[in-house]
Amino acid sequence: MDLPYRPRRLRRSEAFREMVAETSVKPADFIYPLFVHEGSEVQPISAMPGINRWSIDSLLGEVSRAWDLGIRCVVLFPKVSDSLKTEDGKECFNPEGLIPRAIRRLKKELPQMTVMTDVALDPYSCDGHDGIVSSEGVVLNDETVEYLCRQAVVQAQSGADLIGPSDMMDGRVGAIRDALDEEGFEDVGIISYTAKYSSAYYGPFREALDSAPRETTAKPIPKDKSTYQMDPANSREAITEAQLDEQEGADILMVKPGLAYLDIIHGLRKESNLPIAAYNVSGEYSMVKAASERGWIDEKSVVLETLLCFRRAGADLILTYHACDAAEWLAKG
Numbered sequence: 001m002d003l004p005y006r007p008r009r010l011r012r013s014e015a016f017r018e019m020v021a022e023t024s025v026k027p028a029d030f031i032y033p034l035f036v037h038e039g040s041e042v043q044p045i046s047a048m049p050g051i052n053r054w055s056i057d058s059l060l061g062e063v064s065r066a067w068d069l070g071i072r073c074v075v076l077f078p079k080v081s082d083s084l085k086t087e088d089g090k091e092c093f094n095p096e097g098l099i100p101r102a103i104r105r106l107k108k109e110l111p112q113m114t115v116m117t118d119v120a121l122d123p124y125s126c127d128g129h130d131g132i133v134s135s136e137g138v139v140l141n142d143e144t145v146e147y148l149c150r151q152a153v154v155q156a157q158s159g160a161d162l163i164g165p166s167d168m169m170d171g172r173v174g175a176i177r178d179a180l181d182e183e184g185f186e187d188v189g190i191i192s193y194t195a196k197y198s199s200a201y202y203g204p205f206r207e208a209l210d211s212a213p214r215e216t217t218a219k220p221i222p223k224d225k226s227t228y229q230m231d232p233a234n235s236r237e238a239i240t241e242a243q244l245d246e247q248e249g250a251d252i253l254m255v256k257p258g259l260a261y262l263d264i265i266h267g268l269r270k271e272s273n274l275p276i277a278a279y280n281v282s283g284e285y286s287m288v289k290a291a292s293e294r295g296w297i298d299e300k301s302v303v304l305e306t307l308l309c310f311r312r313a314g315a316d317l318i319l320t321y322h323a324c325d326a327a328e329w330l331a332k333g
């Protein structure tokens with residue numbers, strides 16, 4: 001054939017392929033999510049093989065392993081005991097709570113690691129919602145934002161570097177920014193869960209924290225989070241959320257879940273000059289683990305391909321439970 005252009009020329013050798021690769025992924029692109037509990041044992045999470053609930057002591061070992069692998073940021077999620085859960089979730093701003101204690105220990109022993117937090121009420125609420133539920137079963141916006149601000153300030157006081165509001169209340173980024181600044185935490189950043197969808201992919205995470213919405217009192221409880229998390233049908237709305245978060249002072253914008261939402265990552269990348277993060281969520285992790293345990297897919301290849309594709313779609317950062325495994329595979333080449 002008489003072809004002036006043969007794209008295969010540049011795919012002929014490993015060397016050519018490396019030379020013309022448009023995208024790459026490295027351990028410092030990862031943010032590693034970790035679950036913490038009050039107990040002293042390390043508890044495996046059955047729906048997420050390889051992922052555990054750590055005690056504060058054992059957490060230190062895992063975080064220093066991550067650092068040695070080149071990971072530069074961890075995000076902490078608490079499994080709070082039922083006896084501390086209330087309708088308003090006020091345990092979220094207890095300075096002696098699990099997360100503030102874990103942050104203080106981490107920043108004392110491993111000050112170089114960037115510590116990100118989650119801001120939302122669900123791990124602390126007996127109703128399992130990210131906000132306060134009224135007696136009529138409505139998730140209250142403005143009342144919740146006051147609590148989130150207090151939670152963020154306590155996290156910053158404990159040493160957190162990056163505050164991650166995952167609640168999807170309106171106006172929370174600006175309110176948290178003001179609250180942090182008022183307390184002298186101008187240097188503490190906000191990574192906003194900007195486009196967080198109401199998704200079934202969070203199932204294993206809710207098992208890990210025992211935090212799914214549930215009725216424990218007489219009032220009606222919405223069975224899902226669709227009055228505050230976004231509708232998977234929508235993409236223009238993600239741009240609106242991004243514009244609002246940017247105006248309100250977010251430092252990093254996040255899209256969640258990741259894999260079924262690569263178009264949203266791409267859209268935000270074009271819309272904003274801020275760094276974009278993607279959350280490769282629990283359900284996405286569990287699907288890969290389940291299929292690889294059955295021998296149906298090759299875990300290492302699928303994980304590294306997936307992470308690369310997040311970068312290609314426009315994500316600068318990827319929150320992923322695969323972080324340590326992927327960092328090890330990348331180091332071995």
Ligand code: PBG
Nearest residue numbers: 120122166201202205281282283
């Ligand atoms: C809670 C929160 C959730 C996740 C992160 N923060 C669950 C939810 O919104 O119900 C999900 C993370 C994952 O599935 O890996 N505010």
